[in-house]
Structure formats: C-alpha cells, structure tokens
Amino acid sequence: MLEFAVKGSKRYFGWMIFLLGLIGVGFLVYLRQLDVGLGITGMNRDVSWGFYIANFTFLVGVAAGGVMVVLPYYLHDYKAYGKVTILGEFLAIASVVMCITFILVDLGQPMRVLNVLLYPTPHSVLFWDTIVLNGYLLLNLIIGWNVLEAERNGVHYQSWLKPLIYLSIPWAISIHTVTAYLYCGLPGRGFWLTAILAPRFLSSAFASGPALLILLCLIIRRVSHFDPGWKQIQSLAVTVAYAICVNVFFFLCEVFVAFYSQIPEHMDHIKYLFVGLHGHGAYVPWMWTAMALMALGIILLVNPVTRKNEGTLIVGCLAVFFGCWIDKGLGMISGGFVPNPLHEVNEYIPTLLEGLITIGVYGLGFFVLTVLYKIAIGVKEEVRA
Amino acid sequence: MDIRRRRILQLLGLSAAALTVKPVYDALAADPGAARPKLGPGREQLRAKQWVMVIDTRRFASEADVEPLIEACHRIHNVPRFELKRWEIKWIWATEYKHAFSGTSSDRFLAAAVEKRPFLVLCNQCENPPCVRACPTQATFKREDGIVMMDFHRCIGCRFCMAACPFGARSFNYTDPRPYLKHTNKLFPTRMKGVVEKCSFCAERLAEGKRPACVEAAGGKIAFGDLYDPSSEAHQWIRKNYTLRRKVNLGTEPAVYYIV
Amino acid sequence: MKDKRWIVTGLVVFLLIVLFPFWYNRGRAVPPPEVKLTEKAKAEKECVLSRDYMKAEHMQILDLWRETVVREGNRIYTNPKGREFVMSLSNTCLDCHANKAEFCDKCHNYASVRPYCWDCHIENPKEAR
Ligand code: SF4
Numbered sequence: 049m050l051e052f053a054v055k056g057s058k059r060y061f062g063w064m065i066f067l068l069g070l071i072g073v074g075f076l077v078y079l080r081q082l083d084v085g086l087g088i089t090g091m092n093r094d095v096s097w098g099f100y101i102a103n104f105t106f107l108v109g110v111a112a113g114g115v116m117v118v119l120p121y122y123l124h125d126y127k128a129y130g131k132v133t134i135l136g137e138f139l140a141i142a143s144v145v146m147c148i149t150f151i152l153v154d155l156g157q158p159m160r161v162l163n164v165l166l167y168p169t170p171h172s173v174l175f176w177d178t179i180v181l182n183g184y185l186l187l188n189l190i191i192g193w194n195v196l197e198a199e200r201n202g203v204h205y206q207s208w209l210k211p212l213i214y215l216s217i218p219w220a221i222s223i224h225t226v227t228a229y230l231y232c233g234l235p236g237r238g239f240w241l242t243a244i245l246a247p248r249f250l251s252s253a254f255a256s257g258p259a260l261l262i263l264l265c266l267i268i269r270r271v272s273h274f275d276p277g278w279k280q281i282q283s284l285a286v287t288v289a290y291a292i293c294v295n296v297f298f299f300l301c302e303v304f305v306a307f308y309s310q311i312p313e314h315m316d317h318i319k320y321l322f323v324g325l326h327g328h329g330a331y332v333p334w335m336w337t338a339m340a341l342m343a344l345g346i347i348l349l350v351n352p353v354t355r356k357n358e359g360t361l362i363v364g365c366l367a368v369f370f371g372c373w374i375d376k377g378l379g380m381i382s383g384g385f386v387p388n389p390l391h392e393v394n395e396y397i398p399t400l401l402e403g404l405i406t407i408g409v410y411g412l413g414f415f416v417l418t419v420l421y422k423i424a425i426g427v428k429e430e431v432r433a
Numbered sequence: 434m435d436i437r438r439r440r441i442l443q444l445l446g447l448s449a450a451a452l453t454v455k456p457v458y459d460a461l462a463a464d465p466g467a468a469r470p471k472l473g474p475g476r477e478q479l480r481a482k483q484w485v486m487v488i489d490t491r492r493f494a495s496e497a498d499v500e501p502l503i504e505a506c507h508r509i510h511n512v513p514r515f516e517l518k519r520w521e522i523k524w525i526w527a528t529e530y531k532h533a534f535s536g537t538s539s540d541r542f543l544a545a546a547v548e549k550r551p552f553l554v555l556c557n558q559c560e561n562p563p564c565v566r567a568c569p570t571q572a573t574f575k576r577e578d579g580i581v582m583m584d585f586h587r588c589i590g591c592r593f594c595m596a597a598c599p600f601g602a603r604s605f606n607y608t609d610p611r612p613y614l615k616h617t618n619k620l621f622p623t624r625m626k627g628v629v630e631k632c633s634f635c636a637e638r639l640a641e642g643k644r645p646a647c648v649e650a651a652g653g654k655i656a657f658g659d660l661y662d663p664s665s666e667a668h669q670w671i672r673k674n675y676t677l678r679r680k681v682n683l684g685t686e687p688a689v690y691y692i693v
Numbered sequence: 694m695k696d697k698r699w700i701v702t703g704l705v706v707f708l709l710i711v712l713f714p715f716w717y718n719r720g721r722a723v724p725p726p727e728v729k730l731t732e733k734a735k736a737e738k739e740c741v742l743s744r745d746y747m748k749a750e751h752m753q754i755l756d757l758w759r760e761t762v763v764r765e766g767n768r769i770y771t772n773p774k775g776r777e778f779v780m781s782l783s784n785t786c787l788d789c790h791a792n793k794a795e796f797c798d799k800c801h802n803y804a805s806v807r808p809y810c811w812d813c814h815i816e817n818p819k820e821a822r
C-alpha cells in the first residue's frame with residue numbers, strides 16, 4: 049500500500065517538502081544541542097523539564113484521543129465510525145512517534161537510552177511509560193495496517209486482530225494514565241500531587257485528540273475524494289464538547305481544593321500561573337488565554353447551532369485544541385516546577401532554538417501523518433471506485 | 434509474484450535477525466579471564482547502616498562560617514561555576530531558614546538569630562528516597578550504607594530524579610562543565626554534559642577512611658556517623674538535642690539533621 | 694520485469710556507496726601503531742593481568758572496575774597473583790601509563806574507537822600535581 053504515498057499531486061509534494069524543510073532545520077539545531085548540551089534550552093536547575101516534555105505530555109493525549117473513534121466502533125458497533133477509525137489509529141501512530149522523539153530529544157545522554165531496557169526498573173514510572181508507549185505504537189501499526197489492507201482486498205480483517213483491537217482500547221487509557229503517574233506520584237510537587245491528574249489528562253486528551261481529528265477530517269474532505277462524513281464529524285464534535293466540559297470541571301475541582309484548603313504548596317503553583325508569584329508571572333497571559341479558548345470552545349461546541357455550522361465548528365475545535373495545548377503543555381509542566389522545592393521562583397522561558405527543535409519534531413509527526421493518511425485515503429478512494 | 438516477493442523479504446529479515454544470535458550468545462557466555470581475581474573494599478573503608486549528618490546551626494552565624502565548607506566540597510569534587518544562572522550546579526549551599534524548611538516553617542516572627550542564620554542544604558541521602566524510585570535505569574541507587582549514589586556512566590539524563598527530589602538537591606549538566614572549572618582536583622573525575630549530579634556524602638573519602646570534606650572543614654560543628662549506632666557522635670547529638678529535618682511530612686526520611 | 698534496468702542501477706549505486714571505505718582506501722595500508730610504554734610501566738613487566746589479556750580485554754576489566762567501584766563500593770582489586778590495586782582509571786592505570794597520547798590514544802585512533810572515559814576521568818593526574 050506504500051505506493052499510494054509516492055504518487056500524488058504537486059500540492060502534496062509541496063507540503064511534504066515543506067515538512068522536510070522543518071525537519072531539516074530541527075535536525076540541524078538538534079545537532080547543535082547534541083554538541084553543546086541541553087544548555088541551549090531555557091531549562092534550568094529548578095525547571096528541569098520544559099517544552100519538550102510539555103509537548104510530549106500533550107501529544108500522549110492526542111494519541112490516546114484516537115480511542116474515541118475506535119471504542120464506539122468496535123465495542124458499541126457504532127457503524128458510522130467505520131469510515132474514520134483508521135484516521136484515529138493513524139493519528140495515534142503519528143502522535144506516538146512525536147512523543148518518542150520528544151523524549152529522545154529531551155535526554156541528556158540519548159545514546160544511552162537503551163539503558164532503560166538493559167536495566168529494567170519496575171519501580172520507575174518512566175520504565176512503564178516506555179513500555180506502554182512503544183506497545184501502543186506497535187498495536188496501532190499492526191491493527192491499522194491490517195484492517196486497511198483487508199478493506200482494500202474487500203475481505204473481513206483477520207480474526208486474530210480482534211483481541212488486539214480490544215486490547216488497544218484499555219491500552220490507550222493506560223498510556224495517558226501512566227504519563228500522568230510520571231507527575232502525580234512525586235512527593236513535594238504540590239501542583240501535580242493530586243489523584244485527579246490522570247482523569248484530568250484523559251479528559252483533555254479526549255477533547256484535544258478528537259478536536260484535531262475533526263479538523264483533519266474537514267481538510268480531507270476538501271483535498272480528496274474521500275468524505276469521512278458529516279455525521280461522523282458531528283458525533284466527534286459531541287465527544288469533544290463533553291470532554292472539554294469535564295476537563296474544565298476537573299480543573300475547577302483542583303482550584304477548589306487548593307484554595308479552600310488554603311495549603312500554600314497547592315495554592316502557590318496555581319497563583320503563579322494565573323496571577324503571578326513574588327512579581328514573576330510570565331505565564332499569566334497565556335493561562336488566561338487558555339481559559340478563554342476553552343470557554344469559547346465549550347460555547348461553540350455545546351450549542352447545537354454553532355456545532356452544526358462548519359465555520360463555527362472549526363473555530364470551536366481550534367479553540368479547544370490550542371486551549372488544551374497551553375493548559376496542559378505550557379502550564380502543567382512549568383507550573384509544577386515554580387515555585388521550586390525551596391519556595392523560590394525561577395521561571396522558565398523556552399528559547400528560540402528549542403522552539404525550532406520542537407517545530408522539527410512536529411514536522412516529523414505531520415510527515416508521518418500525511419504519509420499514513422495518504423495511504424488510507426488512497427485505499428478508501430480505490431475501494432469506492 | 435507479489436506474495437513470493439514478500440515471502441523472500443520476510444525470510445531475509447528473519448535470517449538477518451538470526452545472524453545476530455551468535456554474537457549475542459558469545460557475549461553472554463564469555464568467560465571473564467581464567468583465574469578468579471578478588472574484588473573487595475579497602476582496609477580503611479568506613480561503614481555504617483545509615484550515614485547521617487547532624488548540623489549544629491547554632492554555631493554557623495554568617496556566610497563566612499559556611500563559605501569554607503561549600504568551597505571545600507565544590508573544590509575537591511570539581512563542581513563548576515557558571516556565570517549563567519540557568520546552568521548552575523551545586524552540591525551544598527546555604528539558604529535561609531524559611532527556604533530550607535519551606536512548607537513546614539512559618540516565616541512570621543522567627544527568633545531573630547535563626548532568621549538570619551545560614552542553613553546548609555545538600556542531598557539528604559533519604560532513607561526512603563523518591564529519586565531512586567523514579568530513576569528508570571538505577572543510575573541513582575541506594576547503597577548498603579544508606580548513601581544515595583549516582584552512577585554517571587549509566588545516567589541517561591532524563592531528569593526524572595530532579596522532578597522527584599523534594600529538596601532541590603540535584604543539578605543537571607546543561608553543558609560540558611570542564612571549561613568552567615577554576616581548579617581541577619586531579620584525583621577526582623569531572624562530569625560530562627547530560628548527566629545529573631549531587632552530593633554523595635563523599636563516598637570516595639569514606640572508602641579511604643576519611644570523613645566528608647564539609648564535615649572536616651566544619652571543625653566540629655557538624656557530626657557525622659551511623660544513625661543506628663548509639664555510640665556514634667551523630668547519634669548522640671540527635672539524642673541530646675532537639676533536631677529538625679526538612680519536610681519530614683513527605684516520608685522520605687532525610688538523613689541530615691539540624692540542631693536549631 | 695520492465696524495471697530491471699532501474700533495479701540493477703540502484704543495486705550498483707547502493708553497493709558503491711556501501712563499499713565506499715574499501716574502494717576509497719584500496720592499496721593504502723596504514724601500519725598498525727606501536728604503543729610506547731613509560732619507564733615505569735616497563736619496569737613493572739606485567740600489568741594487572743597478562744599482557745595479552747590486557748591487550749584484548751582491557752575494556753572488560755575497566756567495565757568490571759567501574760561497576761564494582763561505583764555500584765558495590767569496593768575499590769580494591771586483587772589479581773590472581775595476589776597483588777592489590779586500587780581500581781581507578783585515572784589514579785592507577787594512568788599512574789604507569791602516564792603517556793596517554795602515546796599509549797591509549799594511538800591504538801584507539803587507529804581502531805577508530807572513541808571511548809568517552811576522558812569526558813570525565815582526568816587524563817593524567819600526576820602531570821600537573
Ligand atoms: S535529598 Fe533528594 S536527591 Fe537526595 S536522596 Fe533525598 S530525594 Fe534523593
């Protein structure tokens with residue numbers, strides 16, 4: 049099926065070359081990072097995880113979000129999603145590829161990464177994260193590819209795939225749960241030390257993943273002869289609407305616990321993010337933007353009139369996607385590290401260079417995504433013809 | 434045709450994988466030299482069940498009292514000094530009471546002497562260390578004598594341990610530290626970029642029968658010994674004085690005690 | 694099989710690239726390096742283990758040493774002849790082999806291996822002391 053990826057219009061190749069350009073720039077800057085060290089980033093002794101890990105966390109969510117089309121289709125036999133499950137699975141693959149790349153570029157000694165497998169350490173959450181992420185990648189590759197091939201050949205997919213498909217559903221939940229456990233099991237980091245972190249991660253995942261999927265479906269409708277279907281898009285939009293409401297609700301629960309209990313270790317991080325602490329507040333405008341975007345998303349997606357209008361649907365999905373990105377990416381990681389364990393404020397501001405590497409990784413992800421979607425669309429068009 | 438080609442590719446892949454079996458097997462079965470050499474500790478090695486430090490903060494009045502200790506540590510361990518705050522590396526440093534005991538201290542109306550006093554902070558060599566729990570490669574591990582040790586050869590630089598440590602005791606090498614060393618202690622290694630480092634209670638000195646460098650430089654203001662040995666000076670100091678430890682509420686059981 | 698021409702061309706190009714070091718360096722043999730021993734090393738006659746073993750397997754012993762010292766906290770190595778050594782690359786190995794450039798590097802360069810020992814371990818502790 050790979051042949052679908054090497055045939056295409058001028059526009060397709062133009063887009064791919066553009067992505068290759070981003071990857072190239074990112075790679076060159078990464079070479080510099082390898083040479084100098086992670087010192088080219090804005091990370092410091094206190095905020096020792098930055099943009100890379102933030103984007104990693106966010107993208108694990110996008111990957112897990114794919115399950116929102118897989119689950120209704122396979123478990124509840126919601127036939128309409130038959131058309132889009134493959135898009136969800138392929139989105140998951142591309143996201144996990146980005147996640148793994150972000151982890152790699154974040155390591156101080158990337159050449160030694162296999163030490164994680166050489167000295168397996170079950171008491172480390174990062175060890176489990178490695179396993180669930182790679183496992184999820186593998187599962188989706190196997191399932192997506194085989195189901196698509198079966199569809200192309202006009203047969204039912206192989207029966208041994210069924211258990212794998214069922215396994216992939218809890219597995220999707222697990223990748224984001226384990227990723228939340230990276231943070232919420234750490235003593236002395238009041239912002240993360242909350243049992244609701246994993247549910248909160250999942251809710252924002254089920255908002256941002258499907259929101260991106262809707263946007264991708266709308267693009268596919270424009271640029272190809274394959275129509276993922278308006279009904280499907282609408283069902284997805286309902287998922288996004290509820291998930292983003294739940295996400296905001298969970299966040300408000302956090303705010304209540306922190307501020308009603310008045311425990312400084314829990315309050316101060318939220319204060320830092322939303323009003324600034326001891327005169328430092330680089331994230332204040334960002335966090336309020338995130339809140340505004342999520343509110344806008346709720347208004348546009350819960351209201352059936354605006355949800356059913358393509359223009360406002362797009363705006364709503366964009367708002368949800370970027371709102372979640374700021375909230376979970378930027379705020380969640382930096383917010384947890386400021387103030388530091390000695391209650392001092394040292395802020396983290398990403399540098400241009402780490403931004404370029406980040407864009408390069410996104411370029412890689414979209415490259416993979418485009419190839420996969422090109423194949424999927426090719427098959428769908430062929431089957432229909 | 435299509436099927437055969439795929440079959441061939443699969444077979445090729447399999448045979449390629451099979452080729453790797455022998456070297457792997459050889460490596461695992463290798464015999465490490467004929468006659469058995471012996472590995473053991475030196476004769477002077479100091480031992481304990483859990484090393485602890487008891488800092489008598491009453492006897493540290495100002496910066497001038499702590500500077501020499503910090504200097505002694507950072508000098509013998511080749512800890513670099515950066516202009517750029519972001520890259521800062523420190524094993525032991527002094528801070529105010531309210532920072533050292535943040536979370537458990539009230540910063541209102543403190544005894545005036547305590548408020549100004551410099552408090553030395555360093556890795557607590559916790560008895561129940563969250564950094565060890567977090568490390569995915571066991572590059573951070575707990576030794577039998579309670580020291581939480583770093584294996585710089587194994588560290589992948591994921592910095593999970595830094596997020597896990599509730600005391601901010603760990604530093605990361607954001608760049609090659611060597612150009613930033615004013616003097617080098619030729620007997621101790623430096624670090625390379627991309628690994629995490631922290632105080633190790635001078636494990637290398639204990640092996641030679643010497644106490645940690647800061648303890649030695651403190652001239653009796655810090656006691657060092659085995660927490661579980663009633664005859665050790667450190668144990669006795671803890672028994673005789675009211676001591677504090679940092680953030681005991683987190684259950685990490687720090688092994689650095691402060692007499693206030 | 695209408696693509697035969699392209700497949701064959703592709704294969705030839707591939708082989709040319711893969712075999713680059715061979716055809717590029719043809720006929721040029723670089724003589725194996727002669728490592729130099731310091732006077733101190735010469736006087737010792739034998740290293741920690743036999744010369745042949747050390748020549749072929751010194752990296753194994755260094756690996757064992759570092760594991761033992763760092764992870765087990767044991768620092769003394771007693772060789773089969775009963776002689777004791779402090780397990781330290783900088784302070785024991787380089788005590789005799791103080792001429793790192795003439796000893797270690799020569800072979801390593803020839804074999805094109807770049808051990809990262811020296812990123813941390815100081816090359817010659819004796820020199821500047
Ligand atoms: S103080 Fe921090 S680094 Fe040291 S043992 Fe405790 S948790 Fe680990």
Ligand code: SF4
Binds near residue numbers: 589591595629
């Ligand atoms: S940075 Fe190194 S020591 Fe810390 S958790 Fe990662 S591998 Fe372990």
